[in-house]
Each structure stands twice: as structure tokens, then as C-alpha cells.
Amino acid sequence: MTDFNNKPFSVRLGGETGINPYRQVIERRLSDLSNYFQNRKLVDEMLKRGENPKIYEVYEIPQPSRSGLINVSCTILYPGKIGDEYYFTKGHFHVKEASEVYIGLKGEGMVLMQSADGTFKSENLKPGVLIYIPPSMAHRTVNVGGEKLVFLALFPSDAGHDYGSIEESGFAKIVVEENGKPSLKDNPNFPKNI
């Protein structure tokens, strides 16, 4: 077994898990994101029918939480929509001032970034693209393609995940399918006074 605990290691990129080997995996289904999608009614109906699709998995190589160490993770975000809204990750701020880098391995996505004052920016994510996320911006990834979106994330192990404000208010923009194509729209539920 690979000793990942702040020792030298190498992993292979690609395959079903994006990185191999890995240390742990988390899985998020619709029921874990029921407050996040626009069409709550549809979410409730699906869950009542027993439909609870997997939205994403994160294969992780975490390090002890202290300054100077880097976590490696690979997210596999499934293709799909709830109504016309594409599947996405929850999105979070970091607890500490910590930047993050995403590297596209497979599929097509968008990374939504937003600071606490509501400043919004999005970048397209695909194989061969690296996206730098500055410390004070929340980040969410959206799968806008027809296949799995697979990307690497590298971030300080003591960054911490703060989900609170995104779960409550979301991002200023949502990504929906319009005329067969992804379109960035104002989020009607985003508070105007931020």
C-alpha cells in the first residue's frame, strides 16, 4: 500500500477514478444537494419516487491539516441536469486564505468563482486547462458536457471547506441548457443586497 502520509509518492492519472491509487472517496447524491438546485419541487418529486442519482465522487489523497502540505483530489462530476440546470458540485469558500488549482483531465465544464462581495467570474474547464482560484473566492464546478467531467484539484491541506453561505444563497449565476447549449443566467434567488 502506498504511504501517502507526507512521504514521496506518485499516482497515475486517468482511468475510472481519475487518480490511482487514492486514499479515500466521498460520494454526493441528489439527496446531499437537495437545497442547491433551482427546481426544488422536481428534486422533492424525484427523491419521493426513490430517484437519487449520483452527482459526483471525489477521490482524495488528503494530508494532515497543517501549513505547507498539499491535498490532491480528483472529482468525477457526472453528466446530467435537474430540469434545465446542469449537475454541479456544492461549492465552498475556504476557511483560511488559501488558493486552489484545478486541472482538467476529461469532459467539459465551467468553474464558477465568486467573492463575498458578489464579484463573479467563470472559466471553462477542459483537458489541458489549468484554472487558478484565488484565496477569497468560492468555487463550484458545473458539468456542461455529455460525458463525465474529471478534474484534479490541488489545495493546501489546512484550507478548510466552508459550505454555509453557498448552501444558503448559491452563486450569482446558474448554468442552464438553452437551445441545446449551456447558458450562464442570473440566479433569481441570489440576494440583491450583497
Ligand code: M6P
Ligand atoms: C474539488 C476540490 C475539493 C472539493 C471537491 C468537491 O475536488 O475543490 O476540495 O471537496 O472539488 O467540491 P465541494 O466540496 O464543493 O462539494
Ligand code: ZN
Ligand atoms: Zn476549494
